[in-house]
Amino acid sequence: MYELACAYRYVPAEVDALVRWWRTHASSAAQQAAVLELAAGPAEHALEFARRGFSATALDISPAMCARAREKAEQAGLELAVVEADMRDFSVPGSFGLVITMLNSTCHLMVLDDFVSHLRSVAAHTAGGGLYVMELAHPADYLGRAPRTATRWQTDLDGTRVRVSWGGPSDAIDPVTQVTMEHVSITVRGPKAARTLTGVVPNRFWTATEVDAAIRLAGGFTIAGCYGDFDSGVTLVSPGAWRMIMVLRRE
Secondary structure, X not given: OHHHHXXXXXXXXXXXXXXXXXXXXXXXXXXHOEEEEEOOOOOHHHHHHHHOOOOEXXXXXXXXXXXXXXXXXXXXXXXXXEEEOEOOEOOOOOOEEXXXXXXXXXXXXXXXXXXXXXXXXXXXXXXXXXXXXXXXXXXXXXXXXXXXXXXXXXXXXXXXXXXXXXXXXXXXXXXXXXXXEEEEEEEEEOOOOEEEEEEEEEEEOOOHHHHHHHHHHXXXXXXXXXXXXOXXXXXXXXXXXXXXXXXXXXX
């Protein structure tokens, strides 16, 4: 159901952007290395990289998500290494020219120490001249008058309708911890039956200056670029920006 809730994303175009930034900002040697997706869930992006011939690894803390990623790779006939581990502190064999964390999954890092530990683990696994790309929520979602992303959406997929409610007006951000307890509802309605899943998801909001501070504290990375969309022409301050995508280069 999580997979269906995120089906509005067009993963091939997002991977196009990731490859473009990799070619632009990484050293030529790092561009020959493998790809690692963190907090990967069903590993949609890692699978797309594998589909394009890259050596890809997906990491997630959830056994169910890891099992789903393995299942999808097997069904598609793709080579994908899957690792069950915590993104705050992990060890994976080898070195990667590109590491990615998508769909604002850094919101699961609740305090600065977690973010710094996470960045140090990523740096230890990133080849020299390689990149770490983080997709975070746009600051306007929390600090602006008008949020840049929707809290409710609907997707129709081959006779299945998916309705998602992710947070809302009653889910106020804690002004001290910057954590929101977001009420989530996902309804999947097929030709014969419907199912609804509800839950509460803690979500930590990170500002651009906090991310910059975490990068400085962790060491090992410099900021190579910052984008507001998977279109390279959209900056963080562009009117159409809806994400904060940080591109870090391994020193």
